Amino acid sequence: MTLSATPPEACPGDPGAPSLFDAPCAPADPPCPPPFARHPLLHRWLVEYNPFYLASAALVLGGIWLLSREAARAASLWGALAVGALAELYALAAIGGAAFLVRIGQRRSAVMLGLLAVAYQGDLTLHNETCSYLGWLGVAASVGWLALCVLKLLALAWALELRPSRSAVAVPLLGAAGLALLPHTLHAVSVDVRSPLVCTWLFALFAGALWTRRELASAVPFDPRGRRAVLGTWALWGALVLAHVGYWMPSYHVSVLPLVPALPLLGVAFAREEARVWALSATALVLGALFAPAQLWWVALATASTLAVGAARQTLWRRAPDEPMTAKHPYRTAAGFDGGPLGWTGNAALGGTPNAGPRPVPQFFQDTDARLRLAAGALGAAYLALWIPDASGLGSLAHGTHTLPAQPLLGLFGLATIAAVTAWHARRPGLLGPLPPLIAHALVQHALLPLPESPLEWGVAYTCAGFLVLFGALAGSWYVGREPQPPSAATSMAAS
Known part of the structure; x- marks a missing residue:
């Protein structure tokens, strides 16, 4: 048998390399490096952290900004529309690139391109605000942008092999609908209607995001980077929405002051006890009466809607009562004086410590009656919005220079009817408790x-x-x- 050594240029495992049993015991050549070991920096820059994607998005955004300025100077209608089309074309290209990277196994780079597409989904070029000045052609362009936004959202989910839930699709579409249609609506309505309209959309958008799960199913389980990417997507969309609202405030004379008292209502989605729900609702109403009295009706309606959603969807828990005490003494047990395990080890005044043993674990149960009380609170808040839409003069009630506005008898009759039907159906007459003082006050006000x-x-x-x-x-x-x-x-x- 002829013995031969492995050629220097051949690596173990190559088709032409002899096996270990064909060579004598000799120093082995170093193994061939992995494919990217010769260029680890290139692998890190082009595969793991590719900064050229971000540079590409920045260059396109800068170019679009310069083109939009030139189109505005030339007063070119089609130039303004073409600028928005360029941004959408780049977003579609980014989604296509993400799909390509996923198919070749580079999911991390695909997520980076997906985040850039997410950023362009928020109308970085203010295309809809520009279209609000272009008449009916601008309305058609905004509707087309909204339809394309739906297609891009579905295409991005397909590219990254994600399956979003209905709420994960509905919340972004609600935001996109506001970005596309509100600029045109703000031009058409009066100044008094603009602020409540924008505040209602903002509150519904953020409350919907907090009240829903917005689940995403992936073909590959999410690692910590994937979870951060999902969280960053929602945070980026929220920041872009607030940026658009910040642009609307001076441009369309919009005030978001009524939204400030309603911020505690967003915490109701995280409340698990009924007392916290009532505390947050009362805080919102008090802040509305103090800081936005002219818009108290809007704060009351937001409170009513929050309580109604809580009554329909929220599960509240209540702590079970502790076991009744059966000892003779209210503050100590007789076993303590007999040296039992529940007594005091030594004199308490001289530094003795109680030896009460392990405390029982508190038990909680679902409070089914809380939903009925929240529904009654929603009715009360809605009636408050109907009764006292403006609380500007309530501060002078103590001085006798102002009186409460007259209660609407039709609204009071509707409130009493709904409360009576709810109390009878639930067999809870306590839900009728707020009605007698309201009815008595209305009868006195109307001289009945x-x-x-x-x-x-x-x-x-x-x-x-x-x-x-x-x-x-x-x-x-x-x-x-x-x-x-x-x-x-x-x-x-x-x-x-």
């Missing part, structure tokens, strides 16, 4: 219930009110005490 004037009339009124309170308290005691309750701590101590 005359107020007493003389001391005799006031005395009769006080006496009748006392009897009504007595009978109401008896009815409440009977209604609440129908069902047996577990023994309380006071009952246990009294029985012992």
Whole structure:
């Protein structure tokens, strides 16, 4: 058998290289480097971190900005439309490039191109604001931009092999619809309508993003970079929306001051206890009365819509009551004085420490009645918006220089009807609690219930009110005490 050595230019594993059993024990040649080991910097720059994608997007954006200035100077209608078409063409090219990179196995670079397409999805060139000055042709161009935005969103999901949920598609489309149609609407409506219109769209957009899951299913599981890319996409879209609104404020005389009191309502989506929901809602109404009194009706409507969505979708939890105390003493147990495990080790005044043992884990259960109360609160907030649309003069109520506006009897009748039907259907008469004072106030305001004037009339009124309170308290005691309750701590101590 002839022995031969491996040629210096051949690497182990090459087709022409002999096996290890054909060569004697000799120093082996170094293995061939991997494909990109000779140029690690190029691999890092062109595959992992490719800055040329960002440079390309910046160059195109700068070129479009210069072209738009020249089109504006020349007063060219088709030039202004062509500038927007260039931006959309580049976005489609970026989506196509992302699809190509995914198919050749370079998902990281594809995500970078996808983020650039996401940025161009937010109308970086202010194309829709320009179209608002071009008449009906501009309206048609904005509608075309919106249709193309839908196609680009679906194409981007296909390119990156993503499957978005319905909410993940609906929220961006709501934002795109506002960017495309609101500039034209702001030109057509009066100044008084512009601010509530923009605030309503902004509140619905951000509240919809917080109330929905916006799930994305991927062909490849998300790693930390993928999750950061998804989070960055939503953050980038939110920043672009706020940038457009910032442009609208001086251009269309829009104020977002009514939106500031409604910001606490966005936290309702994260509340898991009913008390926090009511606290956030009350905070929004108080801030609206203090800082935007002329737009209190809008803040009340936002509160009503938030409570209605919470009643329909939110699951609130309630802590289960602790076990009733059965000890003889309210502050200590008898076992403590007998040296039991629940007593004090030493004198507490001299530094003794309690030895109470492990505390029970608090238990929580779903509060089904909370949804009914939230629905009643939504009705009350809607009626407040109808009753007191402007709270500018409420600050002088204490001085007697201002009175509450007259309650709308038709709105009060509708509120009472809906509340009565809800209370009867849910077998919860407590939902009717806010109605008696509202009805009494409305009757007095409309002179349907005359107020007493003389001391005799006031005395009769006080006496009748006392009897009504007595009978109401008896009815409440009977209604609440129908069902047996577990023994309380006071009952246990009294029985012992």
